[in-house]
Amino acid sequence: STQWAAFSTDGRTLYVTRQADDFEHRPYIATYLVQIHLQTLKADTLFKSGWLTKVIPAPDGKQLLLLGGPSLFGKLGWNLPEGMIPNEFDTQAYLYDLGTGKAECISREFDPDIQDAAWTADGKTIYFRVIRGEYVKLYRYNVRKKQYSEIPTAVDVVNDVRWDRRGRIAVYWGSSVTTPPQAYVLKGTRSRLLTAPAAADFRWVQFGKVEKWDFKNADGVTIEGRVYYPPDFDPKKKYPCIVYYYGGVNTTVRSFGGRYPKNLFAAHDYVVYVLQPSGATGYGQEFSAWHVNDWGKRVSEEIIQGVRQFLAAHPFVDANRVGAIGASYGGFMTMLLMTKTDLFATGIAHAGISSISSYWGEGFWGYIYSAYSAAGSFPWNRKDIFVERSPLFHADKVKTPLLLLHGTADTNVPKGESEQFWVALKLLGTPVEYVAIPGQDHHIVDYKKRIQWQKTILAWFDRWLKGQPQWWEALYPPLLSAPDNGK
Numbered sequence: 001s002t003q004w005a006a007f008s009t010d011g012r013t014l015y016v017t018r019q020a021d022d023f024e025h026r027p028y029i030a031t032y033l034v035q036i037h038l039q040t041l042k043a044d045t046l047f048k049s050g051w052l053t054k055v056i057p058a059p060d061g062k063q064l065l066l067l068g069g070p071s072l073f074g075k076l077g078w079n080l081p082e083g084m085i086p087n088e089f090d091t092q093a094y095l096y097d098l099g100t101g102k103a104e105c106i107s108r109e110f111d112p113d114i115q116d117a118a119w120t121a122d123g124k125t126i127y128f129r130v131i132r133g134e135y136v137k138l139y140r141y142n143v144r145k146k147q148y149s150e151i152p153t154a155v156d157v158v159n160d161v162r163w164d165r166r167g168r169i170a171v172y173w174g175s176s177v178t179t180p181p182q183a184y185v186l187k188g189t190r191s192r193l194l195t196a197p198a199a200a201d202f203r204w205v206q207f208g209k210v211e212k213w214d215f216k217n218a219d220g221v222t223i224e225g226r227v228y229y230p231p232d233f234d235p236k237k238k239y240p241c242i243v244y245y246y247g248g249v250n251t252t253v254r255s256f257g258g259r260y261p262k263n264l265f266a267a268h269d270y271v272v273y274v275l276q277p278s279g280a281t282g283y284g285q286e287f288s289a290w291h292v293n294d295w296g297k298r299v300s301e302e303i304i305q306g307v308r309q310f311l312a313a314h315p316f317v318d319a320n321r322v323g324a325i326g327a328s329y330g331g332f333m334t335m336l337l338m339t340k341t342d343l344f345a346t347g348i349a350h351a352g353i354s355s356i357s358s359y360w361g362e363g364f365w366g367y368i369y370s371a372y373s374a375a376g377s378f379p380w381n382r383k384d385i386f387v388e389r390s391p392l393f394h395a396d397k398v399k400t401p402l403l404l405l406h407g408t409a410d411t412n413v414p415k416g417e418s419e420q421f422w423v424a425l426k427l428l429g430t431p432v433e434y435v436a437i438p439g440q441d442h443h444i445v446d447y448k449k450r451i452q453w454q455k456t457i458l459a460w461f462d463r464w465l466k467g468q469p470q471w472w473e474a475l476y477p478p479l480l481s482a483p484d485n486g487k
Contacts, residue, residue, distance in 0.1 A: 001019050005017050026372075028367065049073070060123050063095050070086035087289050089288070089291075112128075114130050122166075134224060135253065136156070155184075159175070161186075170185070172186060182199075207231060211227050212226055213227045217278070217305055221278070240322070241272070241317045243322060246280070247279070251283075252276060270465070275302075323347065339395070342400065351407065351442055352413070354417045395428060395430075402431070405453065407439075
């Protein structure tokens with residue numbers, strides 16, 4: 001396929017990317033960056049790489065700002081201990097000289113994961129939007145001094161930003177853990193509220209406090225996290241707890257709402273603990289590289305360690321009423337955790353992966369994603385990953401009630417991943433339910449189905465963490481037993 005990438009500032013040059021299969025090299029799709037001179041229609045291929053994500057021409061037309069993985073130009077962007085393989089989702093920034101064809105990585109020593117960028121008209125400054133730990137922030141890069149400096153913002157998570165040509169004024173929008181999306185005008189380092197479209201809707205809504213809570217894993221590495229409290233929190237009470245994680249490449253940032261709204265869970269009288277296990281971007285290349293070829297080994301151990309330390313540090317949480325929830329890779333983590341520990345009273349896995357080998361060969365990008373997450377590893381040479389870390393092959397160890405959720409039209413993780421795990425647990429007599437959402441893909445976006453899906457999650461937790469099955473039974477009435485024809 002061929003796609004538009006960018007126009008030069010003077011409009012005389014078009015940059016396009018052309019992709020083609022390349023089964024000999026990761027990620028098995030090669031990307032060619034092509035420069036087209038519009039006056040003559042002469043096309044020049046600048047380079048080939050598998051890890052290019054964005055092209056941003058410099059104002060003077062002499063260089064390109066390129067965003068891509070650490071391996072965009074061999075090991076030029078690597079910043080890792082010997083023996084580690086970079087996480088190619090940990091986006092780096094490069095300056096590519098169109099005259100010499102040489103590239104310079106300008107973010108090797110910069111830990112945040114770059115999401116977007118823009119030049120000022122004079123070419124002296126580049127503005128970046130980045131993931132930095134649990135936050136999404138703005139940074140200014142001085143091209144001559146090669147220095148980054150943070151730009152203060154009024155929200156924890158900046159979703160998008162647009163700069164004027166001189167880079168003096170910007171408009172951005174974003175949210176925070178208890179602040180719905182708002183838009184601001186940024187001038188220098190000061191933000192002025194432009195609009196808060198959801199303010200009236202949440203005017204009378206009371207939010208519980210959200211506080212930071214970190215722990216150190218077995219290697220002494222700090223694992224960041226946060227805690228959402230019920231609005232009427234009473235430290236003398238004992239609360240059930242919901243633990244949320246992704247566990248893969250993505251950080252669970254401090255945005256408002258979302259598909260798994262922690263404030264809503266807390267409003268239903270749950271303490272919610274969110275943690276950022278190894279493998280997440282935004283903490284530096286060494287931290288994110290733990291995602292590669294791990295497939296739950298390190299991450300599951302960290303989640304178990306973290307939850308145990310969290311329970312010890314928070315006596316108001318009932319250790320017998322702790323639930324786990326995750327989606328996609330996080331759904332896989334829920335399945336895997338249920339095979340490893342009885343720490344949780346229940347679990348919910350949305351679009352989880354039960355067999356790494358079947359996921360690898362199916363879906364919209366199973367083997368492509370595995371080119372990132374399982375570099376150089378395949379079912380025939382790494383059975384320790386594809387078999388031993390697949391929850392399906394350890395289904396007999398699951399004793400915890402488990403809810404499986406899946407869109408029937410999921411092109412990312414095929415619904416068979418949930419179905420085969422459901423069959424296994426049913427045969428083993430483990431308490432399990434499977435709710436398929438008709439016509440939905442990896443995310444549940446139909447409004448009515450989304451509401452039903454969200455109610456399903458809360459009703460399941462109420463059933464197993466509060467001893468209140470009524471909501472669940474109202475949503476999913478028990479089937480009558482088949483008649484006994486012998487009586």
